[in-house]
Amino acid sequence: MTDISTLIDHAAVVDTLHRYTAGLDLGDADLLASSLTEDAVVDLGPAMRRIGYDFPPLAPRDTVVSALIGAVGPLDSSHAISNVRATFDGDVATVYAYAQAQHYKPGTGSDPSVTRHALMMNRYTATMVRDGERWRISHLEIANAWFDGDPLMLLGE
Template sequence: MTAPSQSLDAPEHVDYTAISDTLYRYAAGLDLGDADLLTSALTEDATVDLGPAMRRIGYDFPPLTPRESVVTTLVGAVGPLDTSHSISNIRTTVDGDTAQAWAYAQAQHYLPGLGSQPDQTRHALMMNRYHAQLVRDGNRWRIRSLTIANAWFDGDPGVLLGAP
């Protein structure tokens, strides 16, 4: 998928910043295992499709929907891991109260409690491409649909499942 180029005026910059914050809330919710923060980034009918990323490394993972299922599944699976999701290269298009965003998400994963050990080499490092469809909810944007595709992977896929 190719995101359009953009030049922002002041109102568009406000939307861009708010949309970026939505992606940051999503990532921080994962890293902190914070269900409330993750919930704040998603609509009630949200769908998160990790299938394209997970199939690339050998796992079949169905789309998650609605928000309650997304949050429960992701906080349960990713929350216990030592993770760091960094969002970058955000591009947006806004059409009234709907928007699309494209971004890169580099995500480092270690087994619980091992991420800060300097001798720990077992990890799962992913560079993913996010494509989000968002809707305006008052002064905030929320993700209605997020598709995550993998650009590259390094490490042990078993770490993503908490496999010892």
């Protein structure tokens, strides 16, 4: 039987994923940073290798935020989180989720004549830690389930 504290923690880890992806979509460095521990590692390597790029893990938080806001922040992007599953061991959570992410060149996402895009369905595997009242990502691995479009969109080309 699930108790109320587990349900509250589950909602909080989902909020952490939403802060992470909303920070990307809105180009909001502070919101993105709020989802990460200071020593966070974000490993996009498995997703990027699947579409032909070698990408090293990003760490710590300042590097993650700078790199991702610089790369994704300017794009017209939208990330949708689903299928969130979490297990808790005290103040540590292991979280699995899907993130569907659509990317367009800046200012073109709402133009119906624009067909060049990068659409990804990624699997997120995260270790999160409780930080006071919030949960934060300490390690996030992103693996690609499928891809549609132009991978060069993700490199700003």
